[in-house]
Amino acid sequence: MSQIYSPSNPSTLNLETAARTSSSLTGDGKSVDSNGSSSSKTDGTDASGKAAPWTIEDSEDLYRIKGWGEPYFAINENGNITVSPQGDRGGSLDLHKLVEGLKQRDFQLPLLIRFSDILEDRLERINACFAKAIARYSYEGTYQGVFPTKCNQQRHIIEDLVRFGRSYQFGLEAGTKPELMIALASLNTPGALIICNGYKDASYIETAMLGQRLGQKTIIVLEQLEEVDMAIAAAKRLGIQPVLGVRAKLAAKGSGRWGESAGDRAKFGLSIPELIIVVERLQAADMLPCLELLHFHIGSQVSAISVIKDALKEACRIYVELAKLGAPMGYLDVGGGLGVDYDGSKTSSQGSKNYSIQNYANDVVAEVRDACMASETPMPTLVSESGRAIASHQSVLIFDILGTSEASYSQPDPYQEGEHKLIRELWDLYTLVNAENYQEAFNDAVQFKQEAASLFNFSYLSLSERARVERIYWACCVKIANLLRQQDYVPEELEHLEKSLASIYYMNMSLFQSALDSWAIDQLFPILPIHRLNEEPTQRATLADLTCDSDGKIARFIGKKGEKDVLELHPLKSGKSYYLGMFLVGAYQETLGNLHNLFGNTNTIHIQLASKATAHQGYTIEHVVRGNTTDEVLQQVQYNPEDMIEQIRRRSEQALQKGQITIEEARKLMANYKAGMDCYTYLADS
Numbered sequence: 001m002s003q004i005y006s007p008s009n010p011s012t013l014n015l016e017t018a019a020r021t022s023s024s025l026t027g028d029g030k031s032v033d034s035n036g037s038s039s040s041k042t043d044g045t046d047a048s049g050k051a052a053p054w055t056i057e058d059s060e061d062l063y064r065i066k067g068w069g070e071p072y073f074a075i076n077e078n079g080n081i082t083v084s085p086q087g088d089r090g091g092s093l094d095l096h097k098l099v100e101g102l103k104q105r106d107f108q109l110p111l112l113i114r115f116s117d118i119l120e121d122r123l124e125r126i127n128a129c130f131a132k133a134i135a136r137y138s139y140e141g142t143y144q145g146v147f148p149t150k151c152n153q154q155r156h157i158i159e160d161l162v163r164f165g166r167s168y169q170f171g172l173e174a175g176t177k178p179e180l181m182i183a184l185a186s187l188n189t190p191g192a193l194i195i196c197n198g199y200k201d202a203s204y205i206e207t208a209m210l211g212q213r214l215g216q217k218t219i220i221v222l223e224q225l226e227e228v229d230m231a232i233a234a235a236k237r238l239g240i241q242p243v244l245g246v247r248a249k250l251a252a253k254g255s256g257r258w259g260e261s262a263g264d265r266a267k268f269g270l271s272i273p274e275l276i277i278v279v280e281r282l283q284a285a286d287m288l289p290c291l292e293l294l295h296f297h298i299g300s301q302v303s304a305i306s307v308i309k310d311a312l313k314e315a316c317r318i319y320v321e322l323a324k325l326g327a328p329m330g331y332l333d334v335g336g337g338l339g340v341d342y343d344g345s346k347t348s349s350q351g352s353k354n355y356s357i358q359n360y361a362n363d364v365v366a367e368v369r370d371a372c373m374a375s376e377t378p379m380p381t382l383v384s385e386s387g388r389a390i391a392s393h394q395s396v397l398i399f400d401i402l403g404t405s406e407a408s409y410s411q412p413d414p415y416q417e418g419e420h421k422l423i424r425e426l427w428d429l430y431t432l433v434n435a436e437n438y439q440e441a442f443n444d445a446v447q448f449k450q451e452a453a454s455l456f457n458f459s460y461l462s463l464s465e466r467a468r469v470e471r472i473y474w475a476c477c478v479k480i481a482n483l484l485r486q487q488d489y490v491p492e493e494l495e496h497l498e499k500s501l502a503s504i505y506y507m508n509m510s511l512f513q514s515a516l517d518s519w520a521i522d523q524l525f526p527i528l529p530i531h532r533l534n535e536e537p538t539q540r541a542t543l544a545d546l547t548c549d550s551d552g553k554i555a556r557f558i559g560k561k562g563e564k565d566v567l568e569l570h571p572l573k574s575g576k577s578y579y580l581g582m583f584l585v586g587a588y589q590e591t592l593g594n595l596h597n598l599f600g601n602t603n604t605i606h607i608q609l610a611s612k613a614t615a616h617q618g619y620t621i622e623h624v625v626r627g628n629t630t631d632e633v634l635q636q637v638q639y640n641p642e643d644m645i646e647q648i649r650r651r652s653e654q655a656l657q658k659g660q661i662t663i664e665e666a667r668k669l670m671a672n673y674k675a676g677m678d679c680y681t682y683l684a685d686s
């Protein structure tokens with residue numbers, strides 16, 4: 001269905017079909033197709049009317065929605081994305097309608113929309129999977145997860161997690177002092193854990209110990225040898241018997257991007273000799289009874305279940321040995337790393353994972369059970385610190401397309417008697433390109449183009465002759481790209497052809513603010529239009545953001561069969577907004593985001609699915625967090641907006657004196673300048 005036309009015999013491809021395909025490819029809506037009429041090319045049929053019309057199933061396939069979106073995202077019969085926040089348990093809303101409704105309330109794009117019901121569903125899923133595994137393996141212990149605050153510290157999210165997690169005694173993990181402050185203030189669930197990781201100083205350790213007095217089980221995880229002495233000293237000083245844990249540096253290697261989080265040279269954790277030293281020092285201070293937890297973390301987004309199993313094996317052995325050395329133990333914390341299937345491929349590739357949450361829970365439970373049974377050690381309470389797997393799905397970033405830059409590959413005029421020999425040869429090549437010879441034809445076309453450039457440099461070719469050559473060259477490329485799309489195999493030298501022909505769609509958003517990992521570590525997030533999915537997307541595009549940074553672009557996308565260089569999109573309709581959604585952005589992106597080019601925080605809207613009784617519009621807006629205005633971001637870089645306004649006033653007064661500006665112009669300038677201070681930093685939808 002992705003092919004634009006389907007000639008019954010490609011070698012009979014004639015100029016007319018080529019013209020049609022090229023207009024389909026560039027699709028500026030104004031190009032003229034073979035019938036000479038303005039081409040609308042929305043129905044996906046070819047000149048002979050053979051291809052079936054485009055369906056939402058085609059879109060599902062093209063953007064692989066089922067792979068990464070189930071059970072939360074799908075397409076409805078109107079061609080709009082639907083959100084089913086409670087997963088498969090009923091209730092859904094039309095994302096396009098929601099966005100239109102939010103715009104009517106004057107919420108400007110880009111909008112970060114959060115679905116608290118999705119967050120709740122994720123939390124329930126992970127707890128249900130562990131409960132099932134515990135029952136299945138008759139595990140003699142419980143599961144008590146914690147949310148790693150660093151994954152998303154926004155207050156509304158932490159408050160939701162505490163509320164949703166109450167019945168599971170779900171707790172929080174802190175990696176820094178500010179995060180500990182959040183955990184202490186937010187968590188009020190009896191019996192839930194606060195796990196204190198990260199580098200610590202005396203005040204971090206004291207605060208954590210005193211926090212215990214608030215009735216929360218606060219566990220200080222020792223990551224460095226110095227922390228043992230600090231903890232012993234603080235316990236003596238305060239007269240508090242703390243609960244301590246140790247983070248082990250495993251020999252079992254992580255894999256993928258964060259693989260270095262484990263292994264002998266890892267940044268965090270205690271080596272095996274250091275673990276022994278900790279036990280000895282605690283014993284000497286009469287504090288070995290405080291040691292209750294073993295922690296390890298092998299990195300984020302672990303794609304292969306085998307890596308998790310290897311780490312678990314080693315950690316379980318360390319756990320039972322620590323118990324043998326006389327520590328009471330009781331908790332095994334398996335850290336984070338539970339992956340998210342961003343590309344929907346269900347493989348061990350970096351953007352995916354080859355296991356489900358249930359597989360993960362089963363492996364954790366079974367592995368620990370076996371190790372404990374073999375050594376007759378009581379089975380510990382299992383703790384996990386899954387961040388990404390809980391927080392990613394809840395947030396969708398919606399932005400509009402401001403415009404496109406379409407390489408316009410119009411149909412070149414035929415060769416005319418008397419034109420340069422090079423033009424004739426290239427024209428002949430163009431007319432003869434077919435499915436058998438396109439690879440060779442491409443190489444020849446490139447050669448002709450290079451030759452034209454050098455003839456031009458030596459004054460043997462005029463500017464308009466060179467333009468003729470290049471126009472025919474691009475027409476060849478379009479023809480070859482169309483042929484290529486029907487092949488299973490793309491020759492190496494043609495891999496980038498599609499990309500070189502792609503349009504650029506300009507996004508009203510900043511990657512640096514809203515999806516830093518897309519820039520920083522090339523992370524793929526699913527991106528697709530949230531409407532018109534019942535229309536064939538005839539354009540092929542790369543995306544560029546609002547920043548003046550040439551890195552602010554996206555040129556890798558999730559494809560049907562893997563990654564691809566261009567994204568299929570629809571031609572813009574004049575006067576109509578075109579909205580794209582970037583999905584699975586709920587983990588890490590918000591606090592990583594920065595003010596590059598002074599694009600501030602986006603508007604954030606928390607949506608809850610309405611109960612049936614109030615279901616008039618299907619949702620309620622729970623919270624609105626307004627994005628930054630210009631004066632706010634200016635203050636962050638130490639400007640004083642009032643002084644700036646005053647500066648401009650003074651400067652225009654001087655200009656008035658000199659007769660450089662009229663009063664009317666000065667008034668307008670002041671009005672614009674002042675109003676600009678109070679504006680959203682992104683572009684307004686016209």
Ligand SMILES: *Cc1c(COP(=O)(O)O)cnc(C)c1O
Pocket residue numbers: 148150151175197297299300301335336337338385386387388389
């Ligand atoms: C980052 C981090 C996590 C969260 O990892 P995810 O891959 O998001 O689950 C958990 N524990 C520790 C110690 C971390 O540093």
